[in-house]
Amino acid sequence: MPQQLTLRVRPRLAAVAVLLLLAFVAATARTATAATPLTVAQAVATQNNSVQTVRGYIVGEPVATSTVNRSGFTDDLAVALADTAGETSTSKMVYVQLTTQWRSTWGLRTHPANLGKQVDVTGTLTAYFSHAGLKSPSAISAVGSTPNPTTTTTSPTSTTSTTTSPSPTGTATGPYDSTYYAPAIGKTGSALRASLHSIIRNQTVLTYDQVWEALKDTDQDPNNPNNVIEIYSGRSIARSDNGGGVDQWNREHVWAKSHGDFGTANGPGTDVHHLRPEDVTVNSTRGNLDFDNGGSPVAQCTGCLSDADSFQPRDAVKGDVARMILYMAIRYEGDDGWPNLEPDESVGNGTAPYIGKLSVLKAWSAGDPPDAFEKRRNQVIYDTWQHNRNPFVDHPEWVGAIWP
Incomplete structure (x- = not known):
């Protein structure tokens, strides 16, 4: 009788062990994914309208497709990120749109001291200024900082768009493109x-x-x-x-x-x-x-x-x-x-x-x-x-x- 009982229990224990192992592996994978932001180089190469977190240094204010101000900032509407704080090549930058809720904290005209800071930004990877971009950010935080409502917030009013960004060369995307335009x-x-x-x-x-x-x-x-x-x-x-x-x-x-x-x-x-x-x-x-x-x-x-x-x-x-x-x-x-x-x-x-x-x-x-x-x-x-x-x-x- 004890031998039969042992035979019944072991398969159940094995099954439970397998389930626990699978759960651990899945949780570990999720944690690793969530804890690893994209580099700027990866963001530049992944302009696919997905929502991602990108880590980089604020290196200037984009004002045109290939122009980034590193001083004399004109507005708080956007910042450029790069993988190194001294980067000057715009091809190695991603342009981040600063919607209204982020401008007073992260805009360079108001806060020029943000230049050189390393930040994590969550948003949609899509063209901005006809350049590799990160739009409609839902969260921005300084790397290594303690989150607070001023520096990092998930915006309650922000929406994530997965619509393909219109092409700067005029690819048809609008309701009047096949007629008026x-x-x-x-x-x-x-x-x-x-x-x-x-x-x-x-x-x-x-x-x-x-x-x-x-x-x-x-x-x-x-x-x-x-x-x-x-x-x-x-x-x-x-x-x-x-x-x-x-x-x-x-x-x-x-x-x-x-x-x-x-x-x-x-x-x-x-x-x-x-x-x-x-x-x-x-x-x-x-x-x-x-x-x-x-x-x-x-x-x-x-x-x-x-x-x-x-x-x-x-x-x-x-x-x-x-x-x-x-x-x-x-x-x-x-x-x-x-x-x-x-x-x-x-x-x-x-x-x-x-x-x-x-x-x-x-x-x-x-x-x-x-x-x-x-x-x-x-x-x-x-x-x-x-x-x-x-x-x-x-x-x-x-x-x-x-x-x-």
Whole structure:
């Protein structure tokens, strides 16, 4: 009897031992995977839209596909990581998008001392600035630090996208690519620019009076259809409270109408792709200033800065401003009786048909991608008012394809 009992128990013990061994192996594998971030070299080679943690040193601020500032930082919208703190080759870097919740802690303009720090960043491995990138980060922490809400957090509002990043050469990815943008798909550089100009110049031209009604529609407050949202201040104000009085809203030319001296005549002066509601006082402060970073706080416009030669809007609309300016440069090429508008690197353009700074505008566009409000606005303009689109709202990667 004892011998039979022993025979029954041993197989059960063996089975339990096997299960424990398998569980241990699986747990060990999971722990090893979780504890081993990718190197930057691995991240550069693994741009497959997967969510990964990457470890590297902060080596600068990316401002273009192959340009990284290592001093004189212009904004808090992105950082570049490398496997060594002294790396200068952009081909060995991964560009990290800093969405709103990370900018005040990790942005180099605000915290230049972050340069050289080793960090772990969790995000989506996909192109950024038409370069190997890590987007929509859900966690950032200094290596060796104790996690705290300031330095490392899993963002409760962040979402992970597995959508393939649009190609900088114009690969079809959008709903209008097989129709409206069909002639532009597959092109880049000057060919893409010329094609987009031919497409978007076909529009219904509004009068300056019609702009009032258009803006009441295009800039409607999504939480209150009786109001509009002012672009720089972000204030929600009654759509009927328009005019020239203090605390009313009026028609702001984002591309200042004196830059090219086109005024309010039908055409660039009435193109609602760059006309927005704004508080009368804030509109006056902006005047015809070029766009750049820095300055002193602007009254009635939280987050806005201004100095003698430039204006900086609040973070939430920096990309909107950039894409409006770049739309104007593509739409008005000097071949239809209007000035040839161009962005440049100056902040003293006067009445010349230029506006700056291009490098800053590109960084703003990359750091503040189109949101639901901007996309709806583009659609309403297309469907109801001008029947043309801002291509940089539909394809923000085309900014780098035209202005590398």
